[in-house]
Amino acid sequence: MEKKMFCPQCDRMQPVKTIQRQETFTVRDEKVDVLSELNVCSVCKEEFATTEQEEENVRKAYDEYRRDNGLLTHSEVRDVRVQYGLSQTAFSRWLGWGDVTIHRYESGSLQDSVHNEALLLLRDPRNAEKLLEMNRGNLDEASAERLERTVSARLNAEVVKLIEQDLAATLSLVAPSEFNGYRRFNVERFENLVLHVLEKTGPAYKTAVNKYLWYIDFCYYRDQTLSITGAQYLRFPHGPIPKSYDLIFAAMIEKGSLAVEEVSGKDFAGERYAPKTRANTDLFQGDELKMIDGCLAALAAKGRTARQLSDMAHEEAAYKLTKDREPISYRHAADLKLKLPAVKTRKTSGPRA
Numbered sequence: 001m002e003k004k005m006f007c008p009q010c011d012r013m014q015p016v017k018t019i020q021r022q023e024t025f026t027v028r029d030e031k032v033d034v035l036s037e038l039n040v041c042s043v044c045k046e047e048f049a050t051t052e053q054e055e056e057n058v059r060k061a062y063d064e065y066r067r068d069n070g071l072l073t074h075s076e077v078r079d080v081r082v083q084y085g086l087s088q089t090a091f092s093r094w095l096g097w098g099d100v101t102i103h104r105y106e107s108g109s110l111q112d113s114v115h116n117e118a119l120l121l122l123r124d125p126r127n128a129e130k131l132l133e134m135n136r137g138n139l140d141e142a143s144a145e146r147l148e149r150t151v152s153a154r155l156n157a158e159v160v161k162l163i164e165q166d167l168a169a170t171l172s173l174v175a176p177s178e179f180n181g182y183r184r185f186n187v188e189r190f191e192n193l194v195l196h197v198l199e200k201t202g203p204a205y206k207t208a209v210n211k212y213l214w215y216i217d218f219c220y221y222r223d224q225t226l227s228i229t230g231a232q233y234l235r236f237p238h239g240p241i242p243k244s245y246d247l248i249f250a251a252m253i254e255k256g257s258l259a260v261e262e263v264s265g266k267d268f269a270g271e272r273y274a275p276k277t278r279a280n281t282d283l284f285q286g287d288e289l290k291m292i293d294g295c296l297a298a299l300a301a302k303g304r305t306a307r308q309l310s311d312m313a314h315e316e317a318a319y320k321l322t323k324d325r326e327p328i329s330y331r332h333a334a335d336l337k338l339k340l341p342a343v344k345t346r347k348t349s350g351p352r353a
């Protein structure tokens, strides 16, 4: 059904079609092309835009100009402010600008290049920290304290992310061998496997997650002479753990893909993980996903408490034959006691890098 709008030409409500049309605006002496939205009256063929559409079209032209000139768009300006949890007025004051300056930018006014530069710098929490030291007096005490907490949380998050990138790059440099299952470590596959496991098992203790990952990598290796994630596993008293896993989990928490809850009971305390974003299972080919799910099902059939998983892992030759704190060779996968339900998998000769 066609919608009806007020046609200024016919001077009454008429059926209209909404279309998009290339339109050229002039912004600060520069020609900018945008796809403008307007309406065509089905009776008189008059083309017209509502006030809202006109404003939106102009905003688009301004944003296009911003992109061409390295200026933040109005929503990017907003993003910078929201990251620091301040109101428009407080944010303006923090920067030492007029009270309504940020409000104007977020509503679509073009920022001057000096202000743009300041906003760009503020994307880095280290600069925010300096600015807070300098301009703390511009803010009321409550805003200043809140900002201080936000800045320090963002600094921590930044550090964790940098370390993770560094770590992932370093781990991926390790050449394929029996200790990473002849695959270079792939942090993306590792993180999405964690999320997938948690989607299947529900919230789990990290010691349990580590064992799930170990069994999955080793079961797949038993079948395909290749691991899923390229992780190296170390023999620890509580069972096998992926090397540097603590940091990767911490980075996932900072990035918002993993939730952690502290749990304490009568005789235990621990952290339980739950997924906050959906796993990207496109990273795993058909056989891999089948094997992953088969392995989880086999483990679930044996009992899924952290204790049971731990007992199971301790009985494996791979664990018994490796010295404490040493890497566990994937060669031991051949002797895994855990048997999978018969899933006929195709032998693949996937890339080994």
Ligand SMILES: [Zn+2]
Pocket: 007, 008, 009, 010, 011, 014, 041, 042, 043, 044, 045, 046
């Ligand atoms: Zn008309």
